[in-house]
Amino acid sequence: MTIAVVGATGMVGSRVIAEARARGHQVLALSRKPASDDPNVTPVAVDVNESYAVREALAGSAPNGASNGASHRAADAVVLTVRTLPVDQEFLVGATRTVLDAAAQLGIRVLVVGGAGALRSPDDPDLLVADNPVYVPAEWKTVAAAGIAQLRACQAHAGADWVYLSPPALLEPGDRTGHYRRGTDTLLAGADGQSWISAEDLAVAVVDELDAPGPERLITVAHRDEHPSA
Numbered sequence: 001m002t003i004a005v006v007g008a009t010g011m012v013g014s015r016v017i018a019e020a021r022a023r024g025h026q027v028l029a030l031s032r033k034p035a036s037d038d039p040n041v042t043p044v045a046v047d048v049n050e051s052y053a054v055r056e057a058l059a060g061s062a063p064n065g066a067s068n069g070a071s072h073r074a075a076d077a078v079v080l081t082v083r084t085l086p087v088d089q090e091f092l093v094g095a096t097r098t099v100l101d102a103a104a105q106l107g108i109r110v111l112v113v114g115g116a117g118a119l120r121s122p123d124d125p126d127l128l129v130a131d132n133p134v135y136v137p138a139e140w141k142t143v144a145a146a147g148i149a150q151l152r153a154c155q156a157h158a159g160a161d162w163v164y165l166s167p168p169a170l171l172e173p174g175d176r177t178g179h180y181r182r183g184t185d186t187l188l189a190g191a192d193g194q195s196w197i198s199a200e201d202l203a204v205a206v207v208d209e210l211d212a213p214g215p216e217r218l219i220t221v222a223h224r225d226e227h228p229s230a
């Protein structure tokens, strides 16, 4: 497969690229300033606010800086894993619609790495994680709300083949174990109550989902073991 990663330089995006390459996939690395010395990773400089450029990049008709204007291969699937600091909900929803529109036109699958806030609380299915102070302190509420708006943009989109992956409450760089638990619309937590995964293992889950797509549109993953700090 050729997998396009929008947000290629990010914590998650860079690990998705490493995982995809380790499994022999080709990668299109999309961000505003991407770079790679791997010949199987094609950097394509794209601002996700520019819908025409995003479509060209996914279609394989964007100029490839590495080969002097020649086009590159088209994507078979696209991973959207962008964010801004501070959070910008309008940007996030707009970027998501742009990628969904382009992917629908090209007939390719989209995996959105979103937020944990869109999930149900493990001990209260009627309470979204975004509204649960156990998982989302007040200072993170706007970030969690943006993630929910991003999921709603996916749900409202007619025509795109998408899956929204909500990380657990804690997502941070760590080790690649290759193991994780997979769920659907409810936050996963271990026996110790910790809801976490390394970005490396999240990347394993992302590429697993692209290699063998499941039927659900909202999925989540978490680590089985105690957090290393326990």
Ligand SMILES: NC(=O)c1ccc[n+]([C@@H]2O[C@H](COP(=O)([O-])OP(=O)(O)OC[C@H]3O[C@@H](n4cnc5c(N)ncnc54)[C@H](OP(=O)(O)O)[C@@H]3O)[C@@H](O)[C@H]2O)c1
Pocket: 006, 007, 008, 009, 010, 011, 012, 013, 030, 031, 032, 033, 034, 046, 047, 048, 049, 081, 082, 083, 084, 113, 114, 115, 116, 117, 166, 167, 168, 169, 170, 171
């Ligand atoms: N527990 C949780 O729910 C949780 C925790 C962490 C992260 N996340 C989610 O995981 C996803 C990825 O997060 P992350 O930590 O990997 O983010 P990150 O490290 O901040 O990376 C963000 C990426 O977005 C790209 N980007 C930003 N603006 C762009 C634009 N206008 N055009 C193109 N690319 C743009 C950046 O590339 P350039 O700046 O080079 O363009 C960068 O590659 C996000 O959806 C985030 O909300 C969830």
